[in-house]
Amino acid sequence: MKTVIKLEELGLFLLGIYLFSLLNYQWWWFLVLILVPDFSMLGYVISNKAGAFSYNVFHHKGLAILVYLAGCFLKIEVLQLIGIILLAHSAMDRAFGYGLKYETGFKYTHLGEIGK
Helix, strand or coil, X not given: CCHHHHHHHHHHHHHHHHHHHCCCCCHHHHHHHCCHHHHHHHHHHCCHHHHXXXXXXXXXXXXXXXXXXXXXXXXXXXXXXXXXXXXXXXXXXXXXXXXXXXXXXXXXXXXXXXXX
């Protein structure tokens, strides 16, 4: 993956950290919750199709932003938190080369094959 893309994803991860700092949560919450979206990989226990769907839902930046904005609009801080965690986690994953999944298997992503 190109360096520019990694830097962009790192910037989005740092934005997630900044947005988290604006909330009234202690920092240990960020550390505990940042890997929670990876539980969506459990869909692969059912099938590649179910795994790709569940993984992609919880790693979709558009959905993360919508959840965050809904939390801002409705003044529900926990929704803001969920949106921030989803965004920061997705950016972190993509910085490491883990993209949205294809139904052919976990290692096939929109960023290329994992492990190549």
